[in-house]
Amino acid sequence: MTDDAQGRPQVAATIYAVADRARVSIATVSRVLAGSARVTEATRRKVLAAVDDLDYLPSGAARSLAARRHHTLGLVLPELGGPYYAELLAGFETRAAELQQGVMLVIAGHARASTSAVRSLATRVDGIAVLGCDLEQLRAGTKKVVLIAGDDDPDVEVIATENLDSSRRLTNHVLGHGRSRLLFVGDPGAAHDVRERFDGFVAAHVGAGLEPAQPVLASFRESEGQGVAERIIAGDLRADALVCGNDELALAIMAGLLRAGVDVPGDISVVGWDDVMTSRYVRPGLTTVRQPVRDVGALAADRLHQLVTGAAREPDRHVLPTEVVIRGSCGCPENASAPDLDLPTLPHPQKVRVR
């Protein structure tokens, strides 16, 4: 075994090399490294010294194979645009790290390629958390699964945020501004949580004795918001308030409207969902709904781990509360101090003078 220019061995040391050097058996090395078994302090030190000398790093593959556990959790996300997914991922990773579990990420993107990606993911993790993707393929497997923001399913663990009621309250708030021609922008068929938001929109209308309009189908991208704004400006779509499925869409629409000289919220209210950073910075501030996204990620990792270790037996359903954040885009005075505005560490520019 020769070393390279930097003087480090070309090939990684194995447990055998460590055992040899410490003059013990590989079983003892394994015990020391596992930390659990009873080993004399003297041998422990010998082994640790050898590990150190050789820069020994155990092979994860061999370990997983022998122990039948990967100590790794998988997360499948449809994309990584916007702060929503990043935040979720951060919560997931952080909790997983606390549980000493690694995290493998798959961005599902196009269904074709992702099927194989998810299958291959399943070969290297103990369990998988899935957001917004079809999991039919997983259903069949023996891996543990957690569905994030998925529909009710008694057979599967689900972590979701509250949508229906907050959407109803948000819609009611907009109606309370005297608006009567509201449009829901988003595709209720695209994801379960969007469906629930639309249902809340409908429920508020029904509660007020109004007829809800059909949803304006649009996916959650800024470019689509642009298109919606144009249709409104062109008179193609008539509304005095827009309840949007997420903030990106709402922001893009609002920007398009403002650019064309439409007064928001004077002529038309716009509200969103997610409370992204930009929503705090634009004028008028975007009224929206804040979800505990990080907590969702953390809880997903937590439950997945419990399912894997057997600490949890039955799949359960968890719904985390959300919070309506009132700013100016709905028609409220910008400096309204709604109770949910207190985010002490974040700036809430309110009486900004522009120009």
Place this chain on the structure above:
Amino acid sequence: MTDDAQGRPQVAATIYAVADRARVSIATVSRVLAGSARVTEATRRKVLAAVDDLDYLPSGAARSLAARRHHTLGLVLPELGGPYYAELLAGFETRAAELQQGVMLVIAGHARASTSAVRSLATRVDGIAVLGCDLEQLRAGTKKVVLIAGDDDPDVEVIATENLDSSRRLTNHVLGHGRSRLLFVGDPGAAHDVRERFDGFVAAHVGAGLEPAQPVLASFRESEGQGVAERIIAGDLRADALVCGNDELALAIMAGLLRAGVDVPGDISVVGWDDVMTSRYVRPGLTTVRQPVRDVGALAADRLHQLVTGAAREPDRHVLPTEVVIRGSCGCPENASAPDLDLPTLPHPQKVRVR
């Protein structure tokens, strides 16, 4: 072997079960699954049928152990706040997926816990890409390493974006607005790329025969920007232009300034770095520098894979070009059609009437 309520086997099928069912040897199953070797069409179909019947999913651990390859790349990020890291990750994952490699993510966070996290990461991947974290521990290992946004190091692969020259140009642009008391906000000691941005700031001053001020130390968080804004308002800090290390900081400072009635860019110019979404939406639009973050991530995955497969032998250094994005916060008219403003798919609200 009993099945559970849903009728799926409790324990995953192995290659032996598949071989038995297809009446072939495990070697043949392996060959069919690898897809490479020469196998009769008839046997191939038999095997594939058995695989299908049994819902066979190979064990990643066994596979990695036997083949001495994990087919997984690791990525170590310091955090996941803001769009920068998410974008990088997206580029990395996407490219890795194209190369049929899995991705394991570690958020380094606190050094203490992350040392063990990175060590354990190293046991399950073929190579590691690191951003902004100490890699002394990795240097010693036998794993391949790519440094993202790291300092020059002939021994290690480095992927970076151009900082010095674009920072010099950006600073010159601000100086061109007749500003003379510029402050750099950020901590050049915190990361190599911030150091380069500060160096560019200094270079521009030197080029103009001016004395550069000491940097205003601040980390890249909105809360710190708040503090800087307060110091300026209090007169604690005097400046007619702020060159900020990133957009979050610039946006928070600008918001704080505007809220206090300071005219941006009339009284004071503010520019940032990164071109985050919010920078396009705020008024005035934030003049900043756009980096090909996604490409950086993709290139990192690419090079790492090449290093692992041996397609690349020598560590190399890659510097990707950046682009100054002129908006209103530097003092330019908001509707200036600077050449780098053409982002056709993104809205650039320009003549927005607010209230």
Place this chain on the structure above:
DNA sequence: CTCATCCTTGAAAGCGCTTACAAGATGCCT
């Protein structure tokens, strides 16, 4: 001093794959 008891340590059997290597089957030519 002897024997039972408790601890520490080692031997060895897998975990589920990949991959030389070898053997058998098939087809072609003379």
Place this chain on the structure above:
DNA sequence: AGGCATCTTGTAAGCGCTTTCAAGGATGAG
């Protein structure tokens, strides 16, 4: 028909660990 090259398939030896089981040593009681 026999001999040889070619192609397909099987045999078996690991890959580097964990973990059971058993052996040997140390310890204490009688």
